[in-house]
Amino acid sequence: MAQLEQSATSGSEWWRSAVIYQIYPRSFADASGDGIGDLPGITSRLDDLKSLGIDAIWLSPFMTSPQKDAGYDVADYRDVDPLFGTLADFDAMLQAAHARGIRVIVDLVPNHSSDQHVWFQQALKAAPGSPERARYIFRDGRGENGELPPNNWESVFGGSMWERVTEADGTPGQWYLHIFDVSQPDFDWTNEEVREEFRSILRFWLDRGVDGFRVDVAHGLIKAEGLPDYTPDASADSMGGGEEDVPYWGQDGVHDIYRDWHRVLAEYDGDRALCGEAWLPTLQRTALWVRPDEMHQTFNFPYMMTAWDADALRDVIRESLDEFGRVGAPSTWVLSNHDVIRHASRLALTADSPQGDGIGPRSAGKPDPVIGLSRGRAATTLMLALPGSAYLYQGEELGLPEAMEIPDEFRQDPTWFRSNGERYGRDGCRVPLPWTASGTAFGFNDTGASWLPQPAEWARFARDAEETQPDSTLNLYRALLTERRARKLGTGTLVWEDTDASAVAFRRGDLHVIANLSDAPIELGEDVTFVIRSEPFTGTALPANTAAWFTRA
Structure with missing residues (x-):
């Protein structure tokens, strides 16, 4: 291969080169002892994150929710769910993070709300065609008596993407759209009232001092006009990363929404940032989300899902730097998150495992744990030398593998239930962290309670055990982040x-x-x-x- 020089984009904004650590709050640290992590737990562990060497944290949802989908079903966008604490706890955590030089990004879920949201409860009580129903995607059914769904779309979690309601008079009524669980009705983003509501939500959290937003399902807000039937290819990625034209993913109208949000963030000092979760089929299309007047970052899912193959990895790095560079944006690099098999296991799988399916006791092609950890450490060592911004998922700095042997009776992912146990879902990457090799719940709390069971073998991955091991994964990450910062590797030029x-x-x-x-x-x-x-x-x-x-x- 001839030498080729590629440069990261110029600019001094912090998000162009930051290392951002994803916290899944319910599994990070539990101060209350109820088995679910919380905001005071996060505050208590900020010094550990400071010593790791990250620049910012991203918190998965902590807003008021019935927790049908681990908080991605929001009932109140302006408050903290009691499971995680209070608004005062959030403010204290934010202040403590900022005091340590750590910025805070919060997860925002604009594609859908919980069915317990006051707006959706109003819609259920209102008549077809009412302003209350116009905030969501309600449609009459097909068939002689409207008994068939409005189209053939299938939910990401399995089953129909439509649910029929019972009207106020007790008769079968309209249907509402839910890309995900039946408890997560999709907003209608052609409605100006919805758009104004989210401008207000953005300002609520920006006024509290947050540094940006990770936008959930950022590519799903606009649906194709007419809601045409669509049957995905059997091998297609459920989140839309494998096919060009999906009527509920990546529609052009989403870009107007993020241009609007960009203007809202520009009202505030401090380089506030938007990062989109947008699963798109090509890097060329992904880069459209980070043009100068839209989002600041978007996750590089093509990179994350690249197999352990040298040619493929070189190609995706080269193309990422080219495509993001063309629009003046940094590439982001990510290997794990709360929706995919942890990369210390995924990189050693010997059978296909589509995104979201997960792996469990009866899965084929389980990874060799030694090979998986070696590849995971090598992949991170490569990634943290790349120019741009990098995302880490909690626990990967310990080398945590996917928790594959969770008994069926403990599983909680909606995918498991809606697929009748055919797909394990994402519980395996969401198990609470081990902080101490001994003690109840490995130091996750002092009571031993844990919303998902922790594997007994995780004692050897505990943070306190790895602290004293010079060659531990934790100390590898610390060394990488220290050297990355000292050499300013988040910016500058790469020469192949x-x-x-x-x-x-x-x-x-x-x-x-x-x-x-x-x-x-x-x-x-x-x-x-x-x-x-x-x-x-x-x-x-x-x-x-x-x-x-x-x-x-």
Whole structure:
């Protein structure tokens, strides 16, 4: 491969190069002892995050919710669910984070609300065609008596995307759209009242001092006119990343919404940021979401879902830098989150596992845990050398694998129930964190309660155990983040280097970065001085499934 220089976009805004740590609040730290993590628990662990070396935290939903989908069903967008604490607890956490130089991004769910939201309860009591129903997507059914759904769309969680209501007089009535669970009715974003409500919600949290928003299902707000029938390809990604034209994903009208939100954030000081969860089929289309007057970041899902393959990885990195660079935006890099199999397991799967399906006791192609962890550490070592912004998911700094052996009776993901147990869903990446190798609930709390069971073998991944191990995954992450900050690797130029075909290699100034994706060692030469190695080894031959940062004499 000929040397090719690629640059990150210029600009001084913090979000262009930040390392952002995702907190899934119910599984991070539990101060109350009820088995569910909370905001005071987060506050109590901010020093641990400061010592890790991250720049910002992103909190998955903590707003008032009946918790049918772990908080992604919001009943009140301007308050904290009692499970997690109070608005005062949020303000205290925000102040404590800012005092440590950590910015705070909150999750916003604009595609749908909970069916317990006051607006939807009003819609159920109102007549067809009323202003109350116009806030959501209500339609008459097909068939002689409206007994059939308005179209054939299938929910991401399984089953129909439509639910029929019973009208106030007790008769079968209209149907409402829910891309996800039946308890999550979709807003109608062609309605100006909906748009104005969310401007107000943005300002409510910005006035409290948040630094930005991660926007859930950012590509789903606008549906194709007429709601035409659509049957996805059997192998298609349920969130829309695998097909070009899906009538409820990535419609052009969403861009007007985010231009509007961009203007709202621009009213505030401090480079407030929007990051979109938009599963789109190509990087070229993904980059449209971060044009200068729209979002500031969008998740790089093509990168996250790339297999452990050198050619594929080189291609997606090169294309990411090109496409995001064309619109003046930074690429984001991410390997794990609360919706996908943890990358310390996913990168060693030996059978297909579509996004959202999860893996469990009866799954085929389970990963080898040793290979999975080695690949996971190598993948992170490569990722944190790339220019742009990086996202980490809680627990990956401990090398946590997917929790695969959760007994059926403990599962809680709606996917599990709506698919009648055919798809395990996302519980395996959401198990509460181990903070201590001993004690109840591994230090998640002092009572031993845990909303999902923690695997017994997680004692060896506990933070206090890894603190004292020089070669632990925790200390690898700390070293990577320290060196990344010192060398300003979030900005600047990447130069591709010629190397073995089964490796990915580039240079950042005088720092050489290489990941060996093959089954055999790669000799680097006698003139190398290692800065960081994803696995300990002797000599100058880079082992399989290992990455390194080094300089040359």
